[in-house]
Amino acid sequence: LKRIAVLTSGGDAPGMNACIRAILLTAAACNIEVIGFKHGFNGLLEQEYQTLHPQHVDNIIQRGGTILKSARCPALEQADGPARAAASLKELNIDALIVIGGDGSFRGTMAISKHYDGQLIGVPGTIDNDVDGTDHTIGFATAIDTALDAIDKIRDTADAFERIFLVELMGRHSGYISLAAGIAGGAEQIICPEFGPLSPDNLRAIIKPIQHAQLLKGKSSYLIVVAEHSYPGGATALAEALTKAIGIECRACILGHIQRGGSPVGADRILATKLGAYAVEQLLQGATLMMAGEVNGETCLYPLEKTGDGTKQIDPFLVRWQQQIGSY
Numbered sequence: 001l002k003r004i005a006v007l008t009s010g011g012d013a014p015g016m017n018a019c020i021r022a023i024l025l026t027a028a029a030c031n032i033e034v035i036g037f038k039h040g041f042n043g044l045l046e047q048e049y050q051t052l053h054p055q056h057v058d059n060i061i062q063r064g065g066t067i068l069k070s071a072r073c074p075a076l077e078q079a080d081g082p083a084r085a086a087a088s089l090k091e092l093n094i095d096a097l098i099v100i101g102g103d104g105s106f107r108g109t110m111a112i113s114k115h116y117d118g119q120l121i122g123v124p125g126t127i128d129n130d131v132d133g134t135d136h137t138i139g140f141a142t143a144i145d146t147a148l149d150a151i152d153k154i155r156d157t158a159d160a161f162e163r164i165f166l167v168e169l170m171g172r173h174s175g176y177i178s179l180a181a182g183i184a185g186g187a188e189q190i191i192c193p194e195f196g197p198l199s200p201d202n203l204r205a206i207i208k209p210i211q212h213a214q215l216l217k218g219k220s221s222y223l224i225v226v227a228e229h230s231y232p233g234g235a236t237a238l239a240e241a242l243t244k245a246i247g248i249e250c251r252a253c254i255l256g257h258i259q260r261g262g263s264p265v266g267a268d269r270i271l272a273t274k275l276g277a278y279a280v281e282q283l284l285q286g287a288t289l290m291m292a293g294e295v296n297g298e299t300c301l302y303p304l305e306k307t308g309d310g311t312k313q314i315d316p317f318l319v320r321w322q323q324q325i326g327s328y
């Protein structure tokens with residue numbers, strides 16, 4: 001390997017910078033040149049890039065976002081997109097490409113592989129944790145803490161006003177952030193896609209525990225964590241429906257993009273460093289079309305094409321426990 005490239009794609013996640021740093025430092029130690037494409041796959045298609053040197057990654061381990069910028073890239077999904085991306089890699093003499101992103105970015109990487117002879121490797125970087133082949137994705141741990149900080153604050157005001165609050169968290173179509181932050185925030189209920197579809201016609205399962213809790217003395221606040229895409233119209237529509245159904249005002253708070261920002265927590269910096277370094281080491285061993293992940297504390301490779309299969313489960317123990325205590 002003489003020259004490798006890295007890019008960050010899809011939703012940005014805290015720890016992406018720590019990962020870029022680890023890739024650059026590991027490659028530099030092995031005399032491999034690293035270029036960074038800007039704005040995800042757009043930079044690859046447009047040949048917008050910079051050669052990275054150790055000074056570029058000074059002081060970035062603690063910074064959220066990504067120095068390479070991230071973006072979606074509809075052009076890669078056009079019929080000629082993957083071939084154009086591969087041609088660009090060849091023209092720039094890139095021996096291997098490291099893609100830091102989610103399973104969508106890895107589908108894009110697989111599409112490029114049909115036209116490219118060099119090595120392609122993925123590193124899971126998304127707050128959603130919805131990538132198979134790794135226990136945690138880079139950014140997930142920080143997103144939980146960010147959500148938790150908000151939940152704790154909303155709890156204070158909910159408590160003071162004796163209100164029911166619904167807090168909507170990100171996660172695309174998975175409930176990892178909601179389950180983790182809901183458990184850690186002591187939420188009375190957690191609603192996420194894994195618990196089955198929720199529609200205006202089957203709200204009873206949610207209403208019953210609220211009414212039960214009202215009967216218990218001393219309960220002055222009630223928090224429901226709602227994963228995005230769990231209810232038509234989101235937490236705002238759900239709050240309105242609940243207000244109507246139970247006659248008590250329910251308020252919705254949508255946390256939104258706050259969850260993607262912020263300085264990465266220690267666990268994310270360590271995971272990002274480990275997986276970035278491991279990706280370069282595995283490229284040197286000849287790995288391709290693999291994702292660098294971590295399972296049970298051990299680094300491991302997982303086929304890129306299987307990362308979006310959705311076989312990873314949200315913690316069944318916590319799911320069972322949350323449902324068991326749901327009405328208290």
Ligand code: ATP
Nearest residue numbers: 010011072073076077101102103104105107108126
């Ligand atoms: P996150 O879920 O955190 O936002 P992600 O990587 O899953 O991250 P996506 O928006 O799904 O984010 O995908 C990122 C980019 O990957 C897309 O904008 C597109 O450029 C590329 N991509 C996704 N699927 C394909 C595909 N089937 N073919 C070609 N490119 C694709």
